[in-house]
Amino acid sequence: MTDKPVVGITMGDPASIGPEITAKVFDKEWIYDKCNPIVVGDAAVMGNALEILGKTHMKINPVEKVEGAVFSRGTIDVLDMKLVDMSVLKLGEVSEMAGEAAFRYVEKVIGLAMNGDIDATVTNALNKEAINLAGHHYSGHTEIYAEMTNTKKYTMLLAHDNLRVVHVSTHVSLREACDLVKKDRVLDVIRIAHDACRDLGIESPKIAVAGLNPHSGENGLFGREEIDEIIPAIEEACSQGMDVDGPVPPDTVFSKARGGWYDIVVAMYHDQGHIPLKVVGFVYNKEEAKWDAVAGVNITLGLPIVRASVDHGTAFDQAGKGIANELSLENAIEYGILLAKKKLED
Known part of the structure; x- marks a missing residue:
């Protein structure tokens, strides 16, 4: 048992596909x-998920502490926070109750990791509208983790197969994102990307930095961000041996990154990095009208603890139907295990 990392997995929004x-x-x-693995959530919601899926061979083991988990296939250990009233919960709908619960699961799993009770955290999706209704004004998991771990320099890593992307900015408007392309921030993200690749077993990572403007500015014709901010950051990173x-x-x-030219790409803003990852990781079967794959993982880099996440939302339209694709959660757990083992070795 001791050679296996303990992974805390948040249930996500109780009204979402997370429990299923x-x-x-x-x-x-x-x-x-x-x-x-241990779920941080509500035992009653996880029990309902088993009923939806018809998994009668499985059972829920509610526990108050990680030490009470049995870690045995066929039993889902749930650190039961008892935050959801099942008589009120409506699957597939935004609610203050579900938002409050989802936020508290994240808060709890971070605390467990910071205290050393678990070795890695993996998060299912929460709904930003719901957590804001509950009075928690964050734009996403990344910002919650950064504040609760007192982390100042961090970034989001998306990964699917050999395509890895980190971001200079994420949950801000596009107009604000352009203003955030500054030398110091670009350099920080390059450094974080380099260290992340090393943690993932890539000994000598090759890093690509994307331009902000079309054609990377075409020598100032389409903007000067490349000349004034991005190129100086790249030059300094190279001078430091990267x-x-x-x-x-x-x-x-x-x-080019998909073709093996680079191990990781530094993207300048949210959609610049997210769109290519989701084009390759999310595969919709038009004939069968279902998702064949919803793959990929979201990792927060720069934290003192390990955090990996699904790379999709709450999918309220699929909640309660038993049809949601679990591949992204599998990917996230696998990355969480990999990074936890690296951290334990260090």
């Missing part, structure tokens, strides 16, 4: 071969 995809993953043999290329035009850099 969590139950699906806990029914897979590999998860117990690689880690000791292997960095750019600014690479954003319309080609991701195809």
